[in-house]
Amino acid sequence: MSLSHEIVQAIRLRQKRGLPEEIRGKVILHICDTIGISLAAYKGAPIALQSIAGLSIGVKGGTGRVIGSERRLPPAYAAFANTALAHALDYDDINDWARIHPTPVTLAAALAAADASDTRSTDLITAVGLGNELLCRLGYAIEPKGTGADSKWFLSQLFGYLGAAITTGLVLGLNDKELEHALGLAYMQAAGGKEPGVGTGSQARSIYPAFSSMGGVQAAFLAREGVTAPASCLDGKTGLFLNYFGINLNEKQRSVLLDTETWAFSDTSIKLFPSCRYSHSFIKSAFVLRNHFGLNEIDQIVIGVNDTAGMLCQPLVERCHPKTLQDAKFSIPFMVAFAFVHGSVHLNNLTEVALADTQVLELANRIKIEKTQSNTPGIPLGDITVVTAHETKRLIERILPETPVDEVKKKFFDCCQYAGVAAPEILWEGLRNNLDFEVFKRLPIIFSLEPKGSIQ
Numbered sequence: 366m367s368l369s370h371e372i373v374q375a376i377r378l379r380q381k382r383g384l385p386e387e388i389r390g391k392v393i394l395h396i397c398d399t400i401g402i403s404l405a406a407y408k409g410a411p412i413a414l415q416s417i418a419g420l421s422i423g424v425k426g427g428t429g430r431v432i433g434s435e436r437r438l439p440p441a442y443a444a445f446a447n448t449a450l451a452h453a454l455d456y457d458d459i460n461d462w463a464r465i466h467p468t469p470v471t472l473a474a475a476l477a478a479a480d481a482s483d484t485r486s487t488d489l490i491t492a493v494g495l496g497n498e499l500l501c502r503l504g505y506a507i508e509p510k511g512t513g514a515d516s517k518w519f520l521s522q523l524f525g526y527l528g529a530a531i532t533t534g535l536v537l538g539l540n541d542k543e544l545e546h547a548l549g550l551a552y553m554q555a556a557g558g559k560e561p562g563v564g565t566g567s568q569a570r571s572i573y574p575a576f577s578s579m580g581g582v583q584a585a586f587l588a589r590e591g592v593t594a595p596a597s598c599l600d601g602k603t604g605l606f607l608n609y610f611g612i613n614l615n616e617k618q619r620s621v622l623l624d625t626e627t628w629a630f631s632d633t634s635i636k637l638f639p640s641c642r643y644s645h646s647f648i649k650s651a652f653v654l655r656n657h658f659g660l661n662e663i664d665q666i667v668i669g670v671n672d673t674a675g676m677l678c679q680p681l682v683e684r685c686h687p688k689t690l691q692d693a694k695f696s697i698p699f700m701v702a703f704a705f706v707h708g709s710v711h712l713n714n715l716t717e718v719a720l721a722d723t724q725v726l727e728l729a730n731r732i733k734i735e736k737t738q739s740n741t742p743g744i745p746l747g748d749i750t751v752v753t754a755h756e757t758k759r760l761i762e763r764i765l766p767e768t769p770v771d772e773v774k775k776k777f778f779d780c781c782q783y784a785g786v787a788a789p790e791i792l793w794e795g796l797r798n799n800l801d802f803e804v805f806k807r808l809p810i811i812f813s814l815e816p817k818g819s820i821q
Contacts, residue, residue, distance in 0.1 A: 367596035368604075368619065369545045375623045376495055376531060377541065380487070384494045388628050392494040395458050395468045397796045398635050398773055400432060400811060401780035401789075402457055403450040405712060407433030407814050408784045410453035412571045412691070417446045428481040430805065433784070433814040440477040440586060444529065445579035447473035449572040454712065455694045456639040456780075460632055461744045461766060463504020464511075466521040466574055467528065467633060471496030473578045474529040478536035478585065479802045486538030489802050494630065496532030500524055501629035506614055506622040510740040511673025514610040521574045522557030523609060529581020530588075537589055549594020550584035552605050563676050565683045565692050635768040637776060638710040640693075642764075643674050644700040646747030650762040651704035654751050660706065660728060662753045668701060669737030669748030669761075678734045685729035690717050701749065702729040712783050784814060 384392065406413050417431065420442055429443020430436075432450055437443075451457050451469030458468050475492040479485050487495075503524040509515040530551040534544045556576065561569040588594075599605045606613050614622065638645055647668060670678060677697045678684055685702070687693040693715070694700070700710070702725045707714055719725065737748050747762035774793060781789030788810075795808045805811055 367545070368600040368614070369548045369596050369598060370541075371619070371623055372499065372531075372548065372599075373541050373544045375625050376499065376535075376544075378625050379495055379498065380491065380535070384491055385628070388494055388630060389490055391631065391633075392490050392497065393797060393800050394770065394773055395497075395633065395635065396472055396490070396493060396800060397777055397793065398458060399451050399468045399472050400796065401777040402454055403432040403447065404784040404786060404811070404814060405456075405780035406450040406453045409712060410450070410571070412568045413449045413453035416449050416572050416575065420445055429477045430480055430812050432811055435812055440481045441579045441583040443480065444473040444477040444582040445575040447476060448578040449575040452574050453571045454639045455571070455641060455691075456636050456712075458633055458635050459642045460501045460504060460629065461634060461642065461764070462632055462742050463501045463629065464509045464515075464520050465500050465504045465524060467497040467500040467630065468493065470500065470521065470525040470529050470574050470578045470581070471532040474532040474582050475536050476802075476805070477578075477582050478533040481586075482537055484538070485536050485802055487535040490800060492532050492535045495535060496528045497630045497633070498628060499531055500528040501633060502622050502624070503527065505629050506618040507610065508742055510742055511671065511676070512740050516673070516676075517559055518609060519557040519559050519562065519573050522577045523555055525557075525574050525577025526551035526555045526580045526584070529578045530584040531581075533582045533585035534588065537585060539585065539589060543588045545596055546592065546594045547581075547585045547588040549596065549598035550587050550592060551581050552598035553594065554580035554584065555605060555609070562695060565680075566688055568689055568691050570695065571691050632766045634764070634766045635773050635776070637768065637772060639712055639715055640700050640710060641677060641695045641697075642744060643677055644694075644697050646744055646762050646764045647674075647697055647701050647749060648704045648710055648747070649764065650747035650749040650760045651701050652708060653762065654749060654758065654760055655705045655708060657758060658751055658753060660724065663705075663728070663731060663751055664754060665752040666701065666705070666728070666732045667750040667752065668697060668732060668734050669746075669750070670697070670734060671736065671738035671740045671745045673740055674738070674745040675734065675736060681732075681734060685732060686726060687720060690715075690720065693720060698729050698732045698734070699725070702726075702732065711779065786810060786814075
């Protein structure tokens with residue numbers, strides 16, 4: 366029995382049972398969060414709009430709506446656009462153990478499928494929830510630790526093709542065989558090399574998951590039209606896992622992937638800082654330590670990392686003096702210095718202007734990197750030591766996956782205000798209390814941030 370077949374059967378079993386109430390509520394919360402981020406990105410992330418413009422050359426019209434815009438694009442392109450918006454600010458949700466951003470990929474896929482179809486075989490919350498669970502399970506099976514084969518790939522992108530294909534297929538009502546073919550067609554497009562994140566000087570890391578939602582949506586539509594793919598696409602002699610990780614899943618890993626009794630998505634976090642998740646525990650430590658020292662007192666800041674976090678600290682000179690906002694958000698040294706100087710990290714202060722902040726850059730010059738942690742699943746601890754002429758103080762903070770609803774609501778309001786949404790409380794209540802595909806018709810503000818007549 367192929368792994369593709371087993372995945373589809375596991376998803377069908379979850380679909381038949383329905384989402385548990387707590388998972389359903391969490392999916393709603395993550396969808397609301399993703400929409401808020403996307404609205405903010407439409408106003409404040411030029412890379413997303415540039416990408417959408419480049420993708421849309423020669424394209425006129427389509428069924429798929431773009432969040433923050435009245436623009437219409439073909440389904441796969443609309444999925445790309447909405448995922449690019451959701452990820453461009455580096456503010457989207459993440460499962461720390463799977464090292465995957467699930468909702469930007471699956472929500473975009475579900476919306477693209479729904480806009481293209483007169484009938485929807487699965488409701489929005491269920492489709493996104495099942496797609497998210499598959500993505501998180503794929504990450505759990507690999508157990509990414511930031512070294513070895515998994516360190517080479519953006520797992521959100523690589524596995525995102527599969528998650529988007531399944532999510533789209535569920536909304537379109539594909540049968541089991543068609544879903545298997547959709548997985549195979551997604552495999553044929555799979556990519557996600559991590560150099561845009563490890564290297565510096567690039568903006569491309571801001572949009573990498575968008576390729577997977579586009580490819581997954583296209584795979585599902587091809588399968589619906591009768592295009593077939595080998596069932597062995599995932600576990601065959603040249604299947605996805607062997608090609609990308611050097612070995613097929615063993616029995617234990619398959620068991621983790623196919624488990625239907627627990628929900629891996631329950632561990633997925635909503636970010637409270639618009640920067641790479643690896644920096645968050647260090648930012649948290651910096652917030653605490655800054656209350657004990659004046660900036661001029663600090664002789665040195667020692668950041669204790671593991672191999673994964675170390676990739677975002679080297680080369681140190683470039684990481685301390687980033688040339689792009691994307692590099693800044695992916696630089697642990699820069700984000701630590703920024704947190705020490707400003708005491709907060711949010712959309713209004715972490716902007717292009719921050720790249721020339723002399724206080725931040727001067728403090729970054731006093732940062733040293735040491736390896737103090739081993740590579741383990743999840744996010745590294747925020748290990749920071751401050752050295753002054755009179756004392757040395759070390760603090761180690763950790764980030765937990767739970768994000769209180771009140772903090773998510775505040776973040777949503779902040780994103781909406783950043784985007785210029787006049788009544789974020791109305792949008793929040795409308796989404797939270799009656800979230801389905803039709804809500805996007807009842808709450809047109811989601812698609813009306815552009816001045817009238819500005820669509821190209």
